[in-house]
Amino acid sequence: MPLLYYWRGDNYRDDLDRGAAYHLNQGNPALHDIAIGDSLWAFTRREDGAYVLAAELVAKALTRNPPGYRYGPFRLWGDLARSRYFRGEGQRDITSLIRTLAITAKGDQLGRAFQGNAAVRRISQADDSILRWHAATLPLEPRARLLPEERLEALLQSGDERAVADLFQQAPCGIAEAPRRYLLTEAVTRNRQYVDELRELYLGRCQLCQWSPRSIYSTDLCEGHHLRWLGRGGEDSRSNMVLLCPNHHRAVHRLDAPFDWGVMGFKFGVSMHPLELLCHELTAAV
Ligand SMILES: [Zn+2]
């Protein structure tokens, strides 16, 4: 079942400033009513007061956040290849379009009908088609484009600041200003330090499968992986990082495997792989 979501303007802008997350957290369990492959349509209120379409997240996985997580226990992950953020500027107001949908949205001020749990609404396939038709001609938000994370992490680990800067130049995509500044200035040195710390903590072993290159080859081959990707606003911190063998690291990226705090593990398609080793604190990055 597709969903419609009202994304408060300040939260939406904040998310874009830090790097589009391509996921959504909610306290309302209705978020998990969506079928995998169905769309969550998000609309928001622009600073000039107009209501505009903000994003389409095509559901790829549904996971739980840790107990007490400030943005609610339910998370929806958008499929990176199919989800999109729309550019707010230049869009025409969609108040009348939203009111044609088979949902209750009374009152002068559209946003007021979508407060609290009413922010997430189930919509019909017909309503989904209306929104899709409207979205067909909308330009995309350049700040929501993704960086090639696998390459970025490899460069961060090698500590090659120049190569990181080149990646921004070459990548056919923009990136929000805050993460760009951070990645170019601090991330290169900090990343190495955290990976070293995790290697010491886990004796170089993969936290998912306990593969131990130190005992087999007397060298370190496991890599730091950011639970929330740096290019998606993730922090370069130990609590946003796990140590993975190259195979698992590649699998996590190839499948964009989300991390589930309910089981403390990655969701690879339908199968769940809990971390076998965990002795540092992980926080659910916002
Ligand atoms: Zn592994």
Ligand SMILES: [Zn+2]
């Ligand atoms: Zn990674």
